Amino acid sequence: MEPDVILSMRGIEIQFPGVKALDKVDFTLRRGEVHALLGENGAGKSTLIKCLTGVHHMDAGEILLDGAEIRPTTPQHAMEMGISTVFQEINLCPNLTVAENIFVGRQPMRYGQINWKEINRRASELLERFSIQIDVTRPLSYYSTAIQQMVSIARAVDVRAKLLILDEPTSSLDDNEVKRLFKVMRDLRAQGLGIIFITHFLDQVFKISDRITVLRNGRMIGEFDVRQISKLDLVSRMIGKDMNEIFNLKRAEQKRGASVAMSAEHIGIPGKVEDNSFEIKEGELLGFAGLLGSGRTETAEILFGVTKPAHGTVKVKGETVRFNAPLDAINRKLAFCPEDRKKDGVIADLTIRENIALAVQAKRGYLKPLSRKEMDSLADKYIKLLSIATPDADKRVGELSGGNQQKVILARWMATEPDILILDEPTRGIDVGAKAEIQRLMLEMCGGGMAVIFISSELDEIIRCSNRILIMRDGVKAGELPGENCTQPDIMRIIAGEAVESA
Amino acid sequence: MKRRESIFKSKLIWAIIAEILILLVCLLMRPDFFKIEYQPQTHMWYGSLIDIINRSAEITIIAMGMTLVIATGGTDLSVGALVAVAGALALKLLRWDVTVYNTPGDYTVQPFILVLFVPMLVCLAMGMFNGVLIAKFKMQPIIATLVLMVAGRGIAQIATNGKQFTTLYAPFRFIGQGSLLALPMPIIISAVAVLGVSLFTRLTSYGMFIESVGINRNASRVSGIKSDTIILIAYALTGFLSGVAGLIYASRISSCDSNNAGLNYELDAILAVVIGGTNMSGGKFSLAGTVVGSIIIRTITTFVYYFGIVSESIMAFKALIIAVVIVLQSEPVRKWMSSRKNTGADRIGGGVHA
Known part of the structure; x- marks a missing residue:
């Protein structure tokens, strides 16, 4: 085994009722590296992390930490062994001081009392290692999210961590704060810490990480050196190719002069969908492509009145509508198959x-x-x-x-x-036969004059069925392509953000 | 593959078995326990069985509403207090003159129609208040209904200035003490309530909607169901039915009692629903089961009296028997029994709603 390996996970399997959440996954973390763990939602990233931190227990496989086999039973246990985690939401107490937050639960004692002087001194020292100079006696809520994030990292590192897991640490930070976080990450890397970095921002992956492990549907797709893989290649590995190209489905003919069934102008909810506009004609099938979390589902929920948009207007047959509840949308002859069936x-x-x-x-x-x-x-x-x-x-x-x-x-x-049907991932998690049947039905309904919005992560089915394809990235409409003569790389390029707006 | 679920898996069947067992023990102790006699003077049937059903009327009526509330995944703790409110208001209207005349008589000060409807409508409004807190303000049902559970008895005290009025007004006494078709009035009224609620859930889609909301509120909303309204109706109906039960109670004792009227009724009503096989987590409900549950609770009370147990320990004894019934109904016991019956061949259908 290579000497600089801190953590080595081999053949990890976790079985949840009805699904294999992880299937023979390998993962290796070296000393002094930032290792990105990538994959779409549900690919198994967080399951793997939870396995490592003792939240889930593996059914097969082994974990070696510094060459010794470990079996973390609880998050506390994992932490004692040197596995520290910083979660997406900050897990600190905003009403306590910065110093208290860092040392809560393990305060230095003197004469049976908490030694406050010592706490404050050590907290300042610790933060200075991250080049942060703040008054540690102020309550945590006094400081920005970025500082709070750093404090939680400082706390995680100070418990003699060998490896640090950062789960979506940047999702609530702005650009400057991200830069600051990256500087801290580089410092820690230089000190020999291994960092597992989970994010869905691909740009950040390329900026900070050394190696990348990609998971898809609970399987390990591969481990890559960041210098040897292109963004496009990475996206295609995350999404995966669909195998059911055997089905010969023809997209519905777009009728000429069909009137607009529905349109949206600059709709959005901050943090979910920033800005999305489109229109769809009767008998048209509009595909929504993009990674999970890019705002496709949120757009659909706005259209159907599940959530109210913060800005923008929605029109049905030219008339502006404001839906308070899905029932209002149903009365306007809309229908919506949601993403999460259960x-x-x-x-x-x-x-x-x-x-x-x-x-x-x-x-x-x-x-x-x-x-x-x-x-x-x-x-x-x-x-x-x-x-x-x-x-x-x-x-x-x-x-x-x-x-x-x-x-x-x-x-x-x-x-x-309905006149307008919104389908959010209607073919996810179902077998190949049922998948083809649902696609066929969708196209038939379209042929009958229904306007269909089809959201899917599987690019080939989007290309096969859609008259037009709208591509979203990070909550913003990133581009629109005609369904005909469109190829997967065309879409992936837009998803990866390499090409500017097209057509 | 029709539903071939073992009969021993149904909770209701265990409730009925428990009821029969208790009745048999009663019969052993008192051979005339099942005897029913017609008494020509009062034009009424008499007997222990009639008495059990008669005395269970208030809980049965309240538990009809409680079944729907529990089916939504909620609970209503205020019903007992509303019983007291209804009684207090009725007696206040009957004896508006109480400061002038202090002997009770066969008269009413306010029109009898007001005596009947004001308490019921006030309880309806209080039920709606619960419903609004829970459906619109998304409060937890236990907390929301706790408000009126505590405040209700206070309101009852205020309505009667803390006094306990008594009345001899015959039409009012008829509600709890009279008879119709040779049966005590409370039985007739509770039969009407059971029938009414059953028809309301069956003849409209309300029953289906309430189950849908109780099983999966999110999916129900996305499917276009106004879950807020569905929930509000359940609490409003429960409030109204508590008002009806309150009138029966007040009529039985010809008086109002802000402190003791409907005491612990919320617990008995919830228990009746649970024994009847409706799950506290909401979803599928059984009104017939609730009726059985309510009768069981009353049978146990009667049984305990017949045992000649000192009244102080009745509650403890009652609780013991209920505990046995509930354990009999519990998932592991039912599974165990049905696996014995089916030699373990039949497994429970997968994908049970989480």
Whole structure:
């Protein structure tokens, strides 16, 4: 083994109910390096970190710290072994002083009392190592987020850390503060500390890290030297290629002279979507591409009235609308299949029949119930139309497979006969067959004159199905491409931010 | 693959078994326990079983609303206090003249219609107050309803100036002491309440919406359900039904009692719902189960009396039996029983809602 390796994780496997969260993942951290851990949401980054810090326990694999095998059982245990973590949200007490925050829980004592002088002196010394000169006796909340971030790093490092994990440390910092943080990181690196850096800002990865490990769907995709990989290559490895190009689907013909179904102008919520504008015509399929967290879902939620925009206007058929709740959007003939099926989609304990009838019933109000007969015919119709695999409509939706659950939600919205359909990752986590069926349905509905907004992380399905593709990056619309003759590298280039605005 | 869940997995079946067991023990101790007699003077059927159902009426009525509240994932602690408020208001209206005449008589000062409707409407408004705090201001149900649980009895005291009025007004006494179709009035009223709430949840989509909101509030909102309104209705209805129960209680004792009327009713009502098989975390509910639960609670009380237990220890004894019933209904016991019945072949369907 190389002598300068601090941490070596080998063949880590973690099984969650129903999914393999980590599948034979290897990870190596050397002394004096900043190692970026990359991957989309759900790729397994945080699971790996939680495994290392004793939050989750691995089912297989081994962790070597300084050559000795360890099995962290709790975060406290991990910290005692020299594994320190700084989380995205600052885990300090804003009402305590800076010095107290650094030493809370391990105050130096003298004559059975806390030695305040000693605490303050040592805290100032510690912060000076980071070239921060502040009054440590002031409450933490007095200082900016960046300083607070540094204080939490100082605290993490002072507990005799061998390696430091920074989980999205820059997401609440501005450019100058990021520079300051990077300086501290470089100093710590020079002192021989190993740093694991998790972020979704690719620019920062290239600025600060030495090596990169990429995870996707719980698997390790590879370990790269930062000087030997291009941003474009990295993005394609994070997203992964789709294998189901076997399906020969044709995008719907865009009718000439179709009127605008919906448009948005500069909509946004600070911190989520900064600025997004587009318009979509009847019978058009508009693809939304971009990394997870780039503001695609948030845009969809604004359009459907799940959240209210802070600025910008939304128009449906030329009329400006302000939705207070999803019901307002439904009444305007919108429909929305949310990204998180479990959280925002299915009502697991209700039957398929009830789940399908839910939105139609909500639209009618509870005083005008659908008769049992109407509900039955609605359920039967869509079970057949979408070939939902179930013996009858009485089955609880929670008992269905992911693909069939997705079809039930699709059925719920098709039953409301919408004019505009927003689909957020409708094909994620479902098997290849169900995926192709959902794409086919989507294109059929489009052919029937429905305007469809299709959000997906899988570029090939976006390219295959869309008439136009809108690409988002960091909450801002980064570009728009026609669906025809568009290639994956075209989109990736915009996602990676290498090309300027096109078409 | 139809639902082939073992009958022993249902909570309701265990409640019914428990009820039968308690009744059998009562029968052993008192051979005439099941005897029901018609008494021509009062035109009423008499008997221990009738008495149990009669005395469970208040809890049954309140628990109808409580079932819906619990199905939303909430709880309502104020029902007992609202029983006191309803009684106090009714007696205040009956005996508006109390400073002048102090002997109770067969008369009412305010129109009888007001005596009936003012308490019910005030309780409805108080239920809506709970609902607004919980649905609009997103307060935790226990905290929100604690407000009226404490304040309610104070309001009742204020309404009656801290006095305990008594009345002999026959129409009012009829509510709790009269009979219709040879059955005590409380039984008739609770039957109407059970039927009314059942029809309301079945004939409208309210039942489906309330389950949907209780199971997954987020998804329900995204599907277009106005979950705030759904929740508000549940609390308003519970308030109203507590008012009805309050009138029955006051009529039974021909009086009002701000301190003791409806005491611990919130606990009995919640218990009735839970014994009936509705989960405290919300979702699927069973009104029929709640009726059984309410009758069980009353049967236990009767049982304890028949045992001749000193009244001070009744609560402890009651709690003991309830604990046994609840343990019988618990997940591990039901699983164990059903695995014995099915030789472990049948596993629970996956993907249970978390």
